[in-house]
Each structure stands twice: as C-alpha cells, then as structure tokens.
Amino acid sequence: VGVRLPPSRVPDPADAPSLRWGILAPGGIARTFVDALQAHTGQRVVAVGSRSAARAAAFASEFGVARSYGSYEQLVADPEVDIVYVASPQSEHLAHGLLAVEAGKPVLVEKPFALSAAEAEQLVAAASARGVFLMEAMWTRFLPHIDVIRQVLDSSLLGEVHTLIADHGQAFDPAQPHRLFSPELGGGALLDLGVYPVSFASFALGAFASIHAVATPAPTGVDGQVSVIVTTPSGAHGLLNTTVLARTPTTACICGTRARLELEDSFYMPTTVRLIDAADGQVLDVVEPTFQRHRGLAFEAAAVARCVTDGRTESDEMPLEETLSVMRALDAIRTQTARA
Numbered sequence: 600v601g602v603r604l605p606p607s608r609v610p611d612p613a614d615a616p617s618l619r620w621g622i623l624a625p626g627g628i629a630r631t632f633v634d635a636l637q638a639h640t641g642q643r644v645v646a647v648g649s650r651s652a653a654r655a656a657a658f659a660s661e662f663g664v665a666r667s668y669g670s671y672e673q674l675v676a677d678p679e680v681d682i683v684y685v686a687s688p689q690s691e692h693l694a695h696g697l698l699a700v701e702a703g704k705p706v707l708v709e710k711p712f713a714l715s716a717a718e719a720e721q722l723v724a725a726a727s728a729r730g731v732f733l734m735e736a737m738w739t740r741f742l743p744h745i746d747v748i749r750q751v752l753d754s755s756l757l758g759e760v761h762t763l764i765a766d767h768g769q770a771f772d773p774a775q776p777h778r779l780f781s782p783e784l785g786g787g788a789l790l791d792l793g794v795y796p797v798s799f800a801s802f803a804l805g806a807f808a809s810i811h812a813v814a815t816p817a818p819t820g821v822d823g824q825v826s827v828i829v830t831t832p833s834g835a836h837g838l839l840n841t842t843v844l845a846r847t848p849t850t851a852c853i854c855g856t857r858a859r860l861e862l863e864d865s866f867y868m869p870t871t872v873r874l875i876d877a878a879d880g881q882v883l884d885v886v887e888p889t890f891q892r893h894r895g896l897a898f899e900a901a902a903v904a905r906c907v908t909d910g911r912t913e914s915d916e917m918p919l920e921e922t923l924s925v926m927r928a929l930d931a932i933r934t935q936t937a938r939a
C-alpha cells in the first residue's frame with residue numbers, strides 16, 4: 600500500500616529568464632521548436648537565418664520574428680542574439696555549431712549532436728576554448744516524467760535493475776526522397792531515431808560495458824533497422840531497436856527485482872509512466888503528461904535559458920561528457936554494423 604512515484608521537480612518553463620534566440624535553419628524541427636517556445640515560455644525568438652533569404656523571411660513572418668537573414672553567417676553575427684539554435688541536418692551540425700561558437704554565441708545543437716564522436720569532440724573543444732555554452736538538444740532529459748524516473752533510479756523503489764527495453768520506429772517510404780534515407784545528410788535509423796533509445800539506456804543504466812549490434816540496410820545504403828544489446832558492469836541488459844521502415848511501439852521499460860517502470864508511446868516525449876509491482880503486476884502509481892508531445896521542447900529551452908543566464912557553459916541534465924559517451928556508443932554500433 601502507498602508506494603508512490605515522486606512528483607517531478609521540473610519548474611514551469613514559463614518562469615525561466617528570457618533569452619533572445621536565433622534560429623539557424625528554418626526546417627521542420629525549427630518550426631516545432633518555435634511553436635513550443637511561443638506556446639509555453641517567455642523565450643523570445645528574435646532572428647532566423649536560412650540559406651535562402653526568402654525562406655528566412657517566410658519563417659519570420661509566420662512566427663512574428665523580427666529579423667531574417669539569407670545566410671547563417673549573418674545570423675550568428677547578430678549582436679542581439681543571445682543563443683543560436685542549430686536545426687540543420689546532422690551532417691551540418693559540426694560546421695554550423697562551430698560557426699556559432701566562433702561568433703562567441705552559446706549554442707543548442709539538435710540531436711544527433713554530430714555524425715561521430717570525433718566530430719562531437721571537435722565542437723566541444725571549440726566551445727570550451729571560447730568559454731561558451733554548448734548542449735545537445737536531447738530534450739527528453741528535461742521532461743517532467745524523466746525527472747520522476749531520475750528520482751526513482753536514485754531510490755530503491757525498483758530493487759535491482761536488470762533489464763531495460765526501448766524502441767523507436769517510424770515508417771518512412773524509402774521510395775520517397777527524405778533526408779532520413781540520404782547518406783550525405785547523415786541519414787539512417789540509428790543517428791536520427793536510435794539516438795533516443797541509446798541515450799535513454801545510458802541515462803537509466805549508466806555507461807555501457809559492452810555493445811552488440813546488428814543492422815539491415817535501407818535501399819539507399821543507410822541503416823534501415825538496427826537492434827542493439829548493451830550491458831552494464833553489473834550485468835544489466837538494455838535491448839534497443841530502431842527502424843525507419845516500420846512503426847514500432849516506441850515504448851520503454853526499466854525492470855527491477857521489486858517493480859518496473861513502463862513508459863508509453865512515445866517514451867522520449869511527454870508521456871504516461873506506470874509503476875508496476877514485480878510480484879503481482881499491479882499498477883502501483885501513474886503519472887500523466889501535462890504537455891502535448893513536441894510542446895515538451897519548452898522544458899529544454901527553459902533549462903538552457905537558466906544555464907546561459909547563470910553564466911554556465913553546460914547543463915547538469917545533459918552534460919557534454921554524456922553527449923560524447925552516447926556518440927561513442929553510436930560509433931561502436933556503426934562500426935559493428937558497417938558492411939564490407
């Protein structure tokens with residue numbers, strides 16, 4: 600009786616100090632990000648930069664953004680931009696992240712942070728040399744349900760954790776051109792979608808002791824489906840799957856000797872979490888999300904605003920060492936699944 604999940608400690612995103620954001624690359628996620636900021640935060644989007652002046656102007660007019668630029672160079676040079684949000688495809692993250700860092704701007708880089716650990720290290724070193732804030736936009740880490748789980752993992756509620764299962768699959772048609780199928784844009788299931796289950800396993804289990812991966816290519820040669828088993832030094836297993844070829848449950852669970860946590864579809868967005876008794880399968884407690892899907896990006900933006908306002912160069916929830924550790928795991932998976 601009375602086994603409860605702890606309440607989230609994540610503050611209201613609307614209470615964070617307000618930064619002036621510059622959006623680099625006004626594509627799909629940039630729209631979603633600005634929508635979340637405008638719906639749930641006091642963050643101000645003041646400028647947008649595109650490779651095309653017309654695209655920048657259209658985005659600016661749609662979202663009421665004051666200044667639009669036909670180049671990323673002009674955007675990062677804007678003295679009234681406090682932070683740059685890099686929302687280009689992952690093939691460009693290093694170059695665009697460096698552009699912002701070299702202009703002395705704090706920068707939030709969309710996931711996956713880069714194409715490889717080597718690229719990630721280069722960007723981290725540049726930010727460190729300039730003393731500017733840098734973070735991977737792994738927004739899941741800032742969501743209230745993840746803070747509930749963080750507290751559960753710090754307690755003995757689950758008993759000993761032995762097994763984690765997480766998947767992320769979306770059905771894209773390989774016959775339709777999409778950056779996900781493009782080798783040049785860093786496409787493939789692993790970097791785009793698989794980064795979520797891999798990062799979640801790293802968050803919940805800690806550093807991996809071993810990684811075993813298999814992959815099936817998509818017709819364009821990028822990875823279409825990847826399955827991975829990770830282990831920890833204590834012998835826990837994480838079973839992870841990602842695919843761009845089929846819609847999978849996109850759920851996660853963390854299973855211990857006393858209880859397990861089940862995260863509903865989509866586990867990496869604001870979602871329902873259940874605490875389930877290991878002995879009898881009884882649902883002991885449930886937490887429901889308060890934000891809709893990608894509107895949860897507001898939590899990440901608010902956390903970044905707090906860090907930058909406090910003069911910090913990285914975030915406690917998503918430290919750069921953790922980004923590098925996940926990038927190294929992604930490298931190992933890619934090495935194991937590379938075809939001759």
Ligand SMILES: NC(=O)c1ccc[n+]([C@@H]2O[C@H](COP(=O)([O-])OP(=O)(O)OC[C@H]3O[C@@H](n4cnc5c(N)ncnc54)[C@H](OP(=O)(O)O)[C@@H]3O)[C@@H](O)[C@H]2O)c1
Nearest residue numbers: 624625626627628629649650654686687688689709710711
């Ligand atoms: N956090 C999330 O939930 C989430 C969701 C979706 C995607 N993402 C990540 O966000 C990034 C962007 O994804 P997206 O779906 O927004 O992509 P998208 O719709 O294709 O937008 C990317 C934008 O990048 C710019 N760009 C710069 N160089 C480019 C190049 N060589 N080829 C194509 N576009 C280029 C383009 O804008 P201009 O040419 O106008 O400058 C384009 O509109 C990816 O890294 C992806 O993994 C994150």
